[in-house]
Amino acid sequence: MISLLKALQLIFFSFFLPLVAQAAEVVLTEREVVQFRPGVWLASGLELPASGAKLPIVADDHTDEGARLLRIIASRSEISGLAGVLYDNRDRGHSSLDPNLYPRLTFLKYSSEFSDAGLDVGLAGRIFLPAVVLGNSSTAVRTGAAPRSLPRLAMTSAFWRAVTPTLYENNCIYVYPEHRDHDAEDRYPVNWPYMIISQGSSGSDKRFLHAVAMTLAALPSDTFEFLRKERLVAPTVQMILRRNLQNVATREDYLSGKAHPTVFEGRLVQTGRMVAQAASLQPDDIPPLVRLRVVDEEFSEAGGLAGLEERLVNTPSAIGRIWRSFAWERELLVTAEDTSEPNDRPLTFEWRLLRGDPQRVWIEPQGGNGATAKIRVAWHDPWTEPVPGKKKKQKLRQFSRVDIGVFANNGKLDSAPAIISIDFPEHQVRRYEAVDQAEKRLVSIDYDAKVRGAYLDPLLFWSADWTDTARYAADGKLLGWERQNTGDTSASFVPHDEENQSRFYEINRGDARMPTLRRKEKP
Structure with a gap:
């Protein structure tokens, strides 16, 4: 006969089990991957565990904005509930989602073969995963001649410029902090929708991870499946995030710069609104991926x-x-x-x-x-x-x-x-003059960023300790430059020869190899 103490223990644990339910894990090993091309692997053998349909979508003690609404929606509708979604943390737990908060979410772990090679940290794109992926990395390039955030690394490296759009078109959503690239100035050479960039450093990505996780969970099951098959998960999440920012109230707001900054402020994220729009989306509502x-x-x-x-x-x-x-x-x-x-x-x-x-x-x-x-x-x-x-x-x-x-x-x-x-090369000082009402031409360029303390990205730009003043022929043709070195009062004439110009200049373009990735400092 079972003792009273044992009976009470069974009642206690069965009652509280849903509250402490933890997300499943799947371990990626060498057996699950095949090399697609040098430096890129496909995890074609990776299988996600079956979704724990009896587990809560979000933990009962999850109090973030949107969690309560998600529970209500889940009780009334058939929603995806994070089935088929894989979480890929790429900073070795430095800034990670808590598996206790999302019991149905599958967490990816890397075997030692990948971690020893550094393939589990930093920018995503060397391993393509067969799932809808939500991921992040609170790391940055902090050493060497060209320190930068991971998003700027992706924009200034030929390899990452090639693989990052492919992730976007294959249902992958990654969040990276801007770490010092969007403070006093915006140092990004492009604005793109291929990732979510958060304002701040380590931990600033968390608000977006929670918002996107709950948005994915709230999608109706048939809508989620449609998005997955059409490979439109990432563009649709980007649309939902931007359309529901705190400062975006109308369609005109959405079609303006308000909704599409290079970097997103966490305080403007409205998870509840994102969850509500996601829950209302039907398959035939889904807009396309714009291809330019x-x-x-x-x-x-x-x-x-x-x-x-x-x-x-x-x-x-x-x-x-x-x-x-x-x-x-x-x-x-x-x-x-x-x-x-x-x-x-x-x-x-x-x-x-x-x-x-x-x-x-x-x-x-x-x-x-x-x-x-x-x-x-x-x-x-x-x-x-x-x-x-x-x-x-x-x-x-x-x-x-x-x-x-x-x-x-x-x-x-x-x-x-x-x-x-x-x-535009912001480290240069240019002067233009009007030739007539319809045309302007260059007068001079001051290339000396160092003496002015102006920042330049060494992977994209160069500088020199001189100012060039243009000399034109009577017909307006550029003949060359009156070159004056910084601190010198005299100038020398340098002819303009477009075909052979580059051999006259020693350009410091930096080192485009992959730098060491390290954890960011706390903001």
């Missing part, structure tokens, strides 16, 4: 004195250009006609200036649905904007990049943005 293609442009593979590449990023949802030319204006012709609507609805397109001077950016949509646009941009000197929310003591942030958002509307919803970015 440059038809024609004036940006080239050899611009400026050093003849360096101007076309930094060419991907479906992000195009990035670096202004190296001496010209006052540049032009691009870009089309979104390759965009495919998952429900075969007719699409219309919106092209909106998200950041930049509206007096120096001209956008001319073409065609009946606006799928193509001619974009003309004039030179931008660096400018400052107020940091949102800093009311008592207003802080300013410097920018030197134009962003243009492209949105597809299927008659129900606007899509996540595809973004065209044009980055």
Whole structure:
């Protein structure tokens, strides 16, 4: 006969078991992966455990915004509940979701073969996982000649620029802090929707991890399955996040820069609104992934004195250009006609200036649905904007990049943005003069960033201790430069020779190899 004490113990543990239920783990080993190409593996053999349908979607003691609403929705509707979602923490637990809070979420663990090789830390993209993935890494490059956040590393490395968009198109959502790249100035060369970048350092990603986890959980089961098959999970989550920011109330707000900053402030995230919109989405509501293609442009593979590449990023949802030319204006012709609507609805397109001077950016949509646009941009000197929310003591942030958002509307919803970015060398001081009412030309460039204490990214830009003043022929042709070294009163003439220019200049472009990744400091 069972003792009274044993009976009480059984009652106690059976009653409280749901409260302490912990998420499942799956361990990735070498047996589950095959090499796709050098440096990239496919985890084709990885199998997620069956979803614990009897477990709570969120723990009873989860008190974050949106958790209560999610419980109510789960009691009334058939929702995904995080079935088929894999959590990939890539900072070895430094800033990780608590498995007790999401009992149905599967947590990925790496075997020693991967951790010893450093494949479990830093940017995602070397191992592709067969699941809907939510992940993060609170690490940064803190040593070497080019310290930077993980997002800026991804934007300035050819390898990561190639794999990061592929993650986005394969249902992967990763969150990375901006760690010192978006404080006094925005140091990012592009604005892209391929990841969520949080304002701050270690731990600033947590707010977004919780918001996205609950958003994924709230999706109706058929909607989640539709998104998974169409590989639209990440773009749809990006749309939900941006549409429900605290400062985004209307469609016009959503189609403006308010909803599409380079870096997101955690205090503007409204998880409850995100959960509510996710729960209301039906499969035929889902907008497409906008796919951009440059038809024609004036940006080239050899611009400026050093003849360096101007076309930094060419991907479906992000195009990035670096202004190296001496010209006052540049032009691009870009089309979104390759965009495919998952429900075969007719699409219309919106092209909106998200950041930049509206007096120096001209956008001319073409065609009946606006799928193509001619974009003309004039030179931008660096400018400052107020940091949102800093009311008592207003802080300013410097920018030197134009962003243009492209949105597809299927008659129900606007899509996540595809973004065209044009980055200006903010460390240079340029002067232009009017030739006539329709044209301006370069007068001079001060290249000496060091003497002015101006920051430049050594992986993208260079500087020199001189100022060049342009000399033109009577017909307006650029003949060369009157070069004056810093601190010198005399100048020497240097002829302009576009074809052979780069051999005359010793350019410090930094070291583009993978630096060591270390944990960030606490903010």
